[in-house]
Amino acid sequence: MEENLYVSVSPHVFSKRTTQNIMLDVIIALCPAAIASVIIFGARSIAVIATCIICCVGFEALFNIIIKKKQTIADLSAVVTGLLLALNLPVSIPIWQAVVGSFAAIIIVKALFGGLGYNFANPAITGRIIMLIAFTDTMTAAAMPTIVDSVASATPLANLAAGEEVGASLFDMFLGLRGGALGETCVLALLIGGIYLIARKVITWHCPVAFIGTVFILSLIYTGSLEMALMYLFSGGVFIGAFFMATDYVTSPTTPKGQLIFGLGCGLITCLIRFWGSYPEGVSFSILLMNILCPYIEKLTMNKPFGGAAK
Amino acid sequence: MPFFKMSGVHAPHLKNTASMQPIRMDAPANVVIPMNMHIGAPAKPVVKAGDIVSVGQLIGEANGFVSSPVYASISGKVTKVDKVTCSNGAFADAVWIESDGEMRICEDIKAPVVTNFDEFVAAVRNSGVVGLGGAGFPTAVKLGVKDLSKVEEVLLNGAECEPYITSDTRTMIDRTEDIKEGIALLEKYLGVKKIIIGIEQNKPEAIAKMNGIAEADSRVSVKVLPSIYPQGGEKVLIYKLTGKIVPEGKLPLDVGTIVLNVTTLATIAAYIRTGMPLVEKCITVDGSAVASPKNLIVPIGTSIKDVFEFAGGFKETPKKVMFGGLMMGIAVPNLDQPVIKNNNAVLALNEKDAKRPEESPCIRCGNCVNHCPLGLNPMGFAKALAAKDYEELEALKVNLCMECGCCAFSCPAKRNIIARNKLAKSELRTYQMKKAEKEKEKEA
Numbered sequence: 001m002e003e004n005l006y007v008s009v010s011p012h013v014f015s016k017r018t019t020q021n022i023m024l025d026v027i028i029a030l031c032p033a034a035i036a037s038v039i040i041f042g043a044r045s046i047a048v049i050a051t052c053i054i055c056c057v058g059f060e061a062l063f064n065i066i067i068k069k070k071q072t073i074a075d076l077s078a079v080v081t082g083l084l085l086a087l088n089l090p091v092s093i094p095i096w097q098a099v100v101g102s103f104a105a106i107i108i109v110k111a112l113f114g115g116l117g118y119n120f121a122n123p124a125i126t127g128r129i130i131m132l133i134a135f136t137d138t139m140t141a142a143a144m145p146t147i148v149d150s151v152a153s154a155t156p157l158a159n160l161a162a163g164e165e166v167g168a169s170l171f172d173m174f175l176g177l178r179g180g181a182l183g184e185t186c187v188l189a190l191l192i193g194g195i196y197l198i199a200r201k202v203i204t205w206h207c208p209v210a211f212i213g214t215v216f217i218l219s220l221i222y223t224g225s226l227e228m229a230l231m232y233l234f235s236g237g238v239f240i241g242a243f244f245m246a247t248d249y250v251t252s253p254t255t256p257k258g259q260l261i262f263g264l265g266c267g268l269i270t271c272l273i274r275f276w277g278s279y280p281e282g283v284s285f286s287i288l289l290m291n292i293l294c295p296y297i298e299k300l301t302m303n304k305p306f307g308g309a310a311k
Numbered sequence: 312m313p314f315f316k317m318s319g320v321h322a323p324h325l326k327n328t329a330s331m332q333p334i335r336m337d338a339p340a341n342v343v344i345p346m347n348m349h350i351g352a353p354a355k356p357v358v359k360a361g362d363i364v365s366v367g368q369l370i371g372e373a374n375g376f377v378s379s380p381v382y383a384s385i386s387g388k389v390t391k392v393d394k395v396t397c398s399n400g401a402f403a404d405a406v407w408i409e410s411d412g413e414m415r416i417c418e419d420i421k422a423p424v425v426t427n428f429d430e431f432v433a434a435v436r437n438s439g440v441v442g443l444g445g446a447g448f449p450t451a452v453k454l455g456v457k458d459l460s461k462v463e464e465v466l467l468n469g470a471e472c473e474p475y476i477t478s479d480t481r482t483m484i485d486r487t488e489d490i491k492e493g494i495a496l497l498e499k500y501l502g503v504k505k506i507i508i509g510i511e512q513n514k515p516e517a518i519a520k521m522n523g524i525a526e527a528d529s530r531v532s533v534k535v536l537p538s539i540y541p542q543g544g545e546k547v548l549i550y551k552l553t554g555k556i557v558p559e560g561k562l563p564l565d566v567g568t569i570v571l572n573v574t575t576l577a578t579i580a581a582y583i584r585t586g587m588p589l590v591e592k593c594i595t596v597d598g599s600a601v602a603s604p605k606n607l608i609v610p611i612g613t614s615i616k617d618v619f620e621f622a623g624g625f626k627e628t629p630k631k632v633m634f635g636g637l638m639m640g641i642a643v644p645n646l647d648q649p650v651i652k653n654n655n656a657v658l659a660l661n662e663k664d665a666k667r668p669e670e671s672p673c674i675r676c677g678n679c680v681n682h683c684p685l686g687l688n689p690m691g692f693a694k695a696l697a698a699k700d701y702e703e704l705e706a707l708k709v710n711l712c713m714e715c716g717c718c719a720f721s722c723p724a725k726r727n728i729i730a731r732n733k734l735a736k737s738e739l740r741t742y743q744m745k746k747a748e749k750e751k752e753k754e755a
Contacts, residue, residue: 006631007644008667009730011716012660013323013474013637017678017723019671075671117672117724254677254690303686305708306315307546307556 019116022249023076025202029193030083030244036186040176041091042146048182049086051095055102056082063111077116081105084124084244087183088237088284089131090143097138101131121291122248125241125284132284144179155179156235161280166231173234184237194243203247206259207266211242214267222275238270241283251291258301265290265297317550319684320717322474322540322638324513325597329477332485333593333606336621338385338410342612344370345395347403348651349441350448351377356404362389367417367587370406373436379449379652380439383408384590384610386415398634398641398648399447405649408612422586428459431500431583438582439589439652444468444479444543444572445635447653450579453569454501463567464505465497466552467576469521470536470543472511473636475597476656481606482574482593483510483517489577491524494531496580501569506531507552508573513538540638541715545570547684559711574655589652596622598658600629609650615657616646630665633658638716668725679718679728685711689718689728696735701742709735 037045060078064071072078085105089098105127113119132139140158156166156178168178176186183190197203212233219232246252246266253262266286273282290297347353354371358364364383371381387410395405423434436451456462467490471479483490497503508521512535525531534552536542546557548570555566563570578589590611596618597604603623615632619625633640634654650657679689688707695703712732719728 004630005642005644006665006667007642008631009727009733010633010635010640010642010714011638011720011729012631012633012640012642012658012664012667013720014668014725015320015721015723017721018668018725019674019723022674022676022723072671077674115672117674249674249676251675254675254680256681302688302691303680303683305559305687305711306317306550306685307558307561308686308708308711 019075019077022202023080025197025200026080026244027076027083029196029202030080030087030183032189032192033087033183033186033240034083036176036189037087037091037182040145040147040185041143041182044091045182047095048089048091048093048098049083051098052086052089052102053079053082055099056085056106059103059106060111063107069115072115075116078106081110081123081127085127087240088124088128088181090139090141090181092141092143093135093138097131097135100134101127104130117250119250120294121288122245122251125245125287125291129284129288145177145185147177155280156231157274157280160232160235161274166235170227170230170234173231178235180235181237184240187234187239190239190243194239197243197247203243204256204259206256207247207252207263208242210260210263211246211266211270212238214264215270218267218271222271232274236274236281237283241266241270241287245283246287246290251294253294253298253301255301255303258297261297261301262290262294265293315550315556315686317547317684318682318717319539319541319547320682320720321538322472322720324538325474325637326477326480326513327475327604328595328597328606329480329514329516331477331481331604331606333478333481333608335608336610336613336618338412338414338610339613339617341387341390341407341409342385342610343395343405343407343614343649344381344384344612345397345403345405345649345651346371346381347397347399347401348381348447348611348653349379350446351375351379351452353401353403354378354381356392356406358389358392358406360389360391363387364389364408365415365417367420367590371404377449377452379441379451380437380588381406382439382588382590383417384612385410386413387411397651398643398654399651416587420586422584423582425496425500425583428500431496434583435579437588438579440575440578440582441652442572443575443578443592443653443655445639445653445655446545450571450575453571456501456564456569459502461564461567462501462503462569464507464553465501465503466548466568466570467494467506467508467573468543468545468548468570469508469510469514469517469573470548471514472538472540472543473638473640473656475658476595476636478593478595478606478655479573480514480517482577483514483520486577486581487520487523489580490521490573492584493576493580494524494528496583497576498530504530508533509536509542509548509552510534511536511538511542540717541684541713544684544713544715546713559708592650592652592654594618594650594654595656597656598629598660599664600625600627600659600661602626611652612649614647614649615643618650618657619646619659625659627661629659630662631660633660638720639714667727670726671724673724673726676723678721678723679726682717682721684715684717685713687712689732692735693726693728693731696731696738699738701739704735704739705743709739712736
């Protein structure tokens with residue numbers, strides 16, 4: 001009996017939070033948006049979501065087998081990447097392109113950098129950007145909701161950028177009844193998911209509030225009208241970006257102060273691209289750019305040691 | 312006063328034994344009393360094999376300024392004086408005593424004469440008392456203040472923030488008079504004008520008892536602390552009770568504060584009243600493998616095997632046994648380890664609780680950073696350690712880490728953070744020593 005005692009360094013008790021249940025919480029939080037996408041854009045949404053998840057998990061499993069690394073798919077992070085990527089694609093995306101996007105996200109952005117925890121950029125965001133550049137036509141095609149008779153032929157942001165009428169009411173925009181990527185349109189569903197993550201203490205309010213707040217205030221200044229500012233806020237991918245992509249642990253700062261700056265930067269770059277860039281949407285690019293700046297923000301905003309003497 | 316948002320974790324309380332009055336254990340058949348139960352120079356054995364000793368008799372004399380004398384905890388025959396590896400990792404002399412079953416009290420025991428500060432400090436030294444909260448620093452060194460006017464307040468640590476442990480709680484409840492006497496001694500000989508007793512809010516009975524002391528003495532106050540681990544860490548407690556920040560490399564006294572554990576103070580008072588030095592210790596015996604958790608008063612040097620046996624044995628096969636609480640306890644490889652002065656609990660965990668969860672990669676969630684009570688960056692430590700970047704470790708102040716375990720507790724990837732922090736601290740020390748040597752050589 002005594003010969004078989006475990007000996008380890010303290011502590012000898014651990015919180016119930018694990019990487020796996022954090023990822024599970026993110027998946028749960030994305031469910032409202034995923035369900036909304038099926039309601040809004042029809043059954044093909046399921047095919048796109050399933051493709052991305054299966055491919056992401058499959059590619060990660062395969063990669064681990066090939067390089068003889070311990071299998072990591074049980075941490076569910078590949079599921080999150082797949083789900084997020086799918087929710088960032090239009091419903092009309094060809095399936096093979098979704099497969100390519102999953103490959104880019106999991107293999108190029110995540111696995112080649114060392115897997116979970118070592119990637120410097122958000123895999124889903126970068127996967128989407130790679131697809132946007134490679135498959136510009138299909139990625140920017142305005143996939144329209146199937147549950148309403150829609151006469152519009154472009155996404156609200158494209159309309160806004162072109163100075164045209166949006167063709168959807170603010171309330172429709174809040175519910176997600178407009179053209180756009182699968183999971184980005186239904187603000188209501190994203191808010192429910194975001195609040196769930198904050199309530200579960202998976203994320204804090206700092207980054208999303210800074211991100212959304214910055215976009216709102218800058219849009220208000222730019223357009224000079226509350227309605228138009230809300231139009232800008234509800235269109236594009238601000239909410240999915242602010243709650244689910246900019247808060248990715250691996251690629252964002254750790255302290256509340258750093259997260260505020262990170263969110264602020266995301267909001268600022270998003271608006272710069274939206275108002276003056278050649279792309280109608282800037283959320284993905286803003287997050288990717290801030291991902292790159294993350295180590296510097298982290299260094300500047302790290303907590304100060306208690307009682308530490310100045311050097 | 313600079314503001315610092317002090318963090319921590321909600322560790323489980325598990326204070327199952329809080330309402331259990333300690334039971335005095337029967338004399339064990341033999342004890343092993345190490346000479347290094349404190350920080351500083353180990354005591355020097357003054358007995359040899361074959362000597363007959365009695366309870367309270369000096370068996371090891373303090374060997375230097377930062378040291379503490381050691382006394383026999385049972386009566387009987389010294390069978391061996393030899394080296395032993397202690398639970399705190401040190402390798403030093405120890406005295407083996409075989410009990411005669413009588414627990415004869417040493418005839419020399421008599422209350423010391425204390426009439427002034429110097430005699431008080433000498434008495435504290437002779438009592439063999441060291442920081443009983445776990446630090447094991449000789450209390451006489453702490454109280455031997457050269458300039459008493461520097462002491463603005465004394466803080467009594469009754470936080471007891473570790474899971475399971477209730478021995479300080481029992482001291483506050485059962486030995487209220489000792490604490491009261493101890494406070495009177497501090498007021499008389501150190502001229503202390505302000506005494507604050509800090510207790511976590513989950514100990515209502517102890518708080519009530521201490522409030523009783525505070526009501527009768529205007530210099531004493533009780534401050535109830537939130538039950539957030541680690542309220543009992545010295546720097547944390549000082550900040551929480553006074554708002555003062557102990558700077559790096561400085562002692563509490565440098566900010567006008569002395570921190571004493573409640574049991575330490577009670578033991579000093581008891582010694583000055585009776586002359587019986589520190590020979591026994593109240594410890595909590597608990598854990599998921601223990602059949603009937605309880606508080607026991609055990610002779611110092613008793614093997615934990617005897618302690619568990621007396622407490623009623625195990626209900627499940629113990630798979631991990633430790634001194635101290637779940638957050639900072641030291642796991643030991645066998646049950647032969649003796650109870651030493653600064654132990655306040657022995658825990659035995661079942662298979663389920665014993666196994667450390669497997670490590671997975673850091674996902675940079677920031678829990679370690681945001682839960683560190685001292686505002687440190689364990690994530691950065693790990694990175695700098697892996698890169699052997701000692702300048703960076705120095706800049707990140709890994710040396711300030713008190714190894715409280717909040718980072719590792721809150722880590723979702725179950726990283727072995729404390730092990731890395733310990734390693735980083737030790738490698739940094741080696742690096743700094745080598746650097747200093749090199750600079751000396753250059754100068755020479």
